[in-house]
Amino acid sequence: MPEQVRARALGAFYGLALGDALGMPTQSMSRTRIKDCYGSITTLVDATQDQPIAPGMPAGSVTDDTEQAVLVAKLLIDGDGRIDPYTFADALRAWEAGMISRGSRDLLGPSTKRALEHLDAGLNPQQAGVAGTTNGAAMRVTPVAIANPVGDRLLDAVVQASLVTHNTSLGIAAASAIAAAVSASIDGADLSTALDEAERAAHSGASKGHWVAGGEIAPRIRWAREWVRGMSRGEVAGAVAGVIGTSVAAQESVVAAIALAEVSGDDPFGALLLAAEIGGDTDTIAAVLGAILGAQHGIGGFPGELVGTVRAVNGLDLEPLVDRLLALR
DSSP states (O other): OOHHHHHHHHHHHHHHHHHHHHHGGGTTBOHHHHHHHHSSOOSOOOOOTTOSSSTTOOTTOOOHHHHHHHHHHHHHHHTTTOOOHHHHHHHHHHHHHHHHHTTOSOOOOHHHHHHHHHHHTTOOHHHHTTTOOBSHHHHTOHHHHHHSOTTHHHHHHHHHHHHHHHOBHHHHHHHHHHHHHHHHHHTTOOHHHHHHHHHHHHHHHHTTSBOOOSOOHHHHHHHHHHHHTTOOHHHHHHHIIIIIOOSSBHHHHHHHHHHHHHHHTTOHHHHHHHHHHSOBSHHHHHHHHHHHHHHHHOGGGSOHHHHHHHHHHHTOOOHHHHHHHHHHO
């Protein structure tokens, strides 16, 4: 495996974690509230005591985005590239139980929780996730992208990883877009090409899940990329927050991350800071943006000191996981 491929894969996984940690203190807050509490986000900061999801969490702490991505990585490795839906469901339940025991408010998202309830009621995995339209599958899909090159194999793996919780046209399309952008970048595609791959994968992925109403991911990616080109940092923040949207809905937050990548892809750390200030689902937007730009620039694209802080605060050691995922690739 060429060293630059490993560096880009490490950049994707650590970029996800760094983005997640930068967005942790601001998640579920408005842009105005973020500015009042933190001013400008320029580095990792502690969450305030009234943070709605992570009150008082120390600077550098990650959230469900990174923790569930690690979970997916381990399941892929243990399953030799495949994820059994029932094993996945059990792992998600165990993860949430661990979070509850630690007193965290960062629990399973609405789509995942509903899907597990459906499984408990006797529905099969194909039926359980037919209401999953949020960004949960996209936020944890980076290990799938590391383990699979762009193409039918990647799309099949994304479906497998999304099925039990997000078996919808929106959920799978969003996860496919992020996976394709990351995977293409790992193989050395430039940013424009990688985001083109995201659009194509979103189009293909939309046909793989249960159709649900809502703005489709692929055309929204194409429109958003064209619309934000040439905007300043301040303009793009307002455009993304006010028009594209930053909620947990897949067609908002995932498209928002790709729009930020379009205009700030040459400044990966600056892009993550912008995502952390943008309001809404900041941890997930910054996490998936970090995965894309980390795969573009490699692990060296982010400040080493901050990556080290995230590693230390969370006890993260992603190198062995990345090496085994690349072996699957």
